[in-house]
Amino acid sequence: MRQKDDGYKINGSFKGKDIISLDQFSTKDLLLLFSHVSRMKDLAQKSKPSALLAGKIVTLIFYEPSSRTFGSFSSAIKRLGGQTVAILDPQHFSSVSKGETLEDTIRVFEAYSDAIVIRHPIAGTSKAAAEAAFFVPIINAGDGIGEHPTQALQDLYTIYKKCNRLDNLMGVMAGDILNGRTIHSLLRGLCLFKKNTIYLLSPKQLRLSRADFLRFLKQGIRLIEIESEKNIPKNAHFWYWTRVQKERFERLSDYEKVKNRFVVTKKLLENFGNTHLILMHPLPRVGEIHPEIDIDERAVYLRSQIRNGLYIRMALLALILGKLT
Amino acid sequence: MRQKDDGYKINGSFKGKDIISLDQFSTKDLLLLFSHVSRMKDLAQKSKPSALLAGKIVTLIFYEPSSRTFGSFSSAIKRLGGQTVAILDPQHFSSVSKGETLEDTIRVFEAYSDAIVIRHPIAGTSKAAAEAAFFVPIINAGDGIGEHPTQALQDLYTIYKKCNRLDNLMGVMAGDILNGRTIHSLLRGLCLFKKNTIYLLSPKQLRLSRADFLRFLKQGIRLIEIESEKNIPKNAHFWYWTRVQKERFERLSDYEKVKNRFVVTKKLLENFGNTHLILMHPLPRVGEIHPEIDIDERAVYLRSQIRNGLYIRMALLALILGKLT
């Protein structure tokens, strides 16, 4: 309903903006967002409660379950003194079952809140929601094979925080490069910056599609496909490991063949890693990182990577709701 | 358990009262409630958070899903600085599945809260809950074919706010006049005031039952049944459109025959409406108002009508909990 002539671009001003895609962000927008994250961390850890979002209500409409994203957004809002209204189950949408359109549903819930976070199994839904909303900003919390921008921001920030830059980086991504949404998003984000080189470690059948490969190359990132741990560069700044997604395989036997092809162990880190890299994973993991690694200080997946997701969401919400600039 | 000699009448004092039915309200009670709504609107829109219900906890027990009513009550409580405990799914009521009575369930939850909002599929349940409660007020959020008093109050207030009175009004109600709970409630509310005339526009098979028709007439309202848009009076103060309820029909073909019999379009409004009327709908709609109308300023169903529901619930809760008088 709103005029959105600029294709949702942030352009230096977050206030009132919908957050649908990583494409809305310039490098400057990213760095502006990142500049607030440390303060959010301080607020989250301080014993004195923050009132930055006091009086603000954010509705979380989750058409599909995602306890992790739900928990992270809920906590982000509450850590800043805001409140949530949680609408969790599709089966609760009695109006939906009576034939109500997404547009009407969004317009009802915006009357009760200052922003809406939406999770939906179908790509494009969050954009449709943003177009329907009269008054309040919409935040995409994942729409199917579409985007999950706050997760991408969390990963980019985690690397930024460690390396203090997002250019001239050397990274390794491993696992399901073909289907992994988080890998695609992170590649897109890194394309915004210069001179990044990424080694893509996967079985042949889980490589990037040719079209994706060429698209990313064209955007200026250097991609090197490898099939063996032996080809991992010694001087990587980060390893980004992922789960092979069982649900993508038609035959279980095909999945079994590749699922544990690349597993991070103490030995692998010793042989092919270095002492200053960080080991990331979008979670859940199901065996591709051995639990013996969990207490290694390079393993950030169960610690700062998740926490950064909380702080990024705090900063983003505060910016959108006009409480940071 | 409490002495309720007065049949739950409000009689000018909301504090501690159960809200079960529109019958509890005199015209004076309605106007007292309405007198607080504007202030609630101010509180909801102010950037400074309200603490009117600070420290208050309201339990929302929803035995059936209703995301809209749940959202409205949740937001009303939180907009005033209160907290909620949400008990959403019947399947969560493990105690219920073990054979616990409604009475015991209510008495457990009242120990955790300052008021209980209850939604239940069976008419009369909220009254039974009110009779069981030892200490805290019970608010009916809809009990099956019974009542949904806060929705009726929202509709009455929306007309009141527009016309500054609830007597000497001319209205049109359309759609499923036979089964529409919201229409029956609104008629009951308008009967409390003098010299109201309502045109009832519906296919013959969806007219008021004879008994209902006579009962409302006896209560002093003037009812005129019409079957064509051509008979809509030009000087109506409000149009109240409703969905034909598919779930009431045994044969789909019978439903298909009448479902789109009366649709509000630009043309219909031009031909039979006037410039100062308001167009209301209890939602969800499934085609009986064309989306082209949504941006017409007379269309209040996705805007002030919903928001008024929020403000009415805020005022009602604050009155019941003794924070307004």
Added chain:
Amino acid sequence: MRQKDDGYKINGSFKGKDIISLDQFSTKDLLLLFSHVSRMKDLAQKSKPSALLAGKIVTLIFYEPSSRTFGSFSSAIKRLGGQTVAILDPQHFSSVSKGETLEDTIRVFEAYSDAIVIRHPIAGTSKAAAEAAFFVPIINAGDGIGEHPTQALQDLYTIYKKCNRLDNLMGVMAGDILNGRTIHSLLRGLCLFKKNTIYLLSPKQLRLSRADFLRFLKQGIRLIEIESEKNIPKNAHFWYWTRVQKERFERLSDYEKVKNRFVVTKKLLENFGNTHLILMHPLPRVGEIHPEIDIDERAVYLRSQIRNGLYIRMALLALILGKLT
């Protein structure tokens, strides 16, 4: 992950401790906890809201439904000004369905919160969760046939509050002595104190197992098994009635035979009770206490017993989170 050399013992200091089992508490720990409960009651009933847990977020992860325990914990946290993140349905744990371990789930959610309350159908889960957590305390809200320590604390406190001691007591426990988890827990708690005598009233087939009987005797409690109300001692300090658990019987006919064997009625209280006892029940009840008793002031099951559960949880949370000492 944490060093837990002392087997989780409280040893006079609650701050940061996991609460897994009643075994962690010495008599001194219990009395320390109890010493704070009255203040919690005052805070809960005061109109001025408490900010004792302001800025604190507690995640409630309920792998199985328990609306009562969920409501009590939610209210306890909010009564003290804290916030909750509720993760209610196992089906929402999409990560779990993808094969995530409990350990990883716990480590994700601890990043969002200051403490985690966990409910799970399998005994031992809360201990596994406590061992997984890097940073925040875990509180057991019932794990299957394992423990439900806050419920046991609630029952112990209810007797303590009435009698001002937990030794030299005479009690009656009735119903399903064989399977009743709350009865076993209460017996364990009373074993911490001296010279308690408990009459166990049940049909023969629902008596304590021989092993349990001997274990409790060894711990210093006096147990007397009776089969008829006639053998109830006149000078009991408390009666603790329980439901015969239908779900434990293979044949319905076996259940029907014993389910209403012992029912508390006015007459039973007159004939075998005394004027100063308290009548307790862990709820839900399904007929074993006649509703005519509900307004008897000795009947605490729907009043102070439930409320004490709220106050005990408030005190426990405040102690664990370092806001009381």
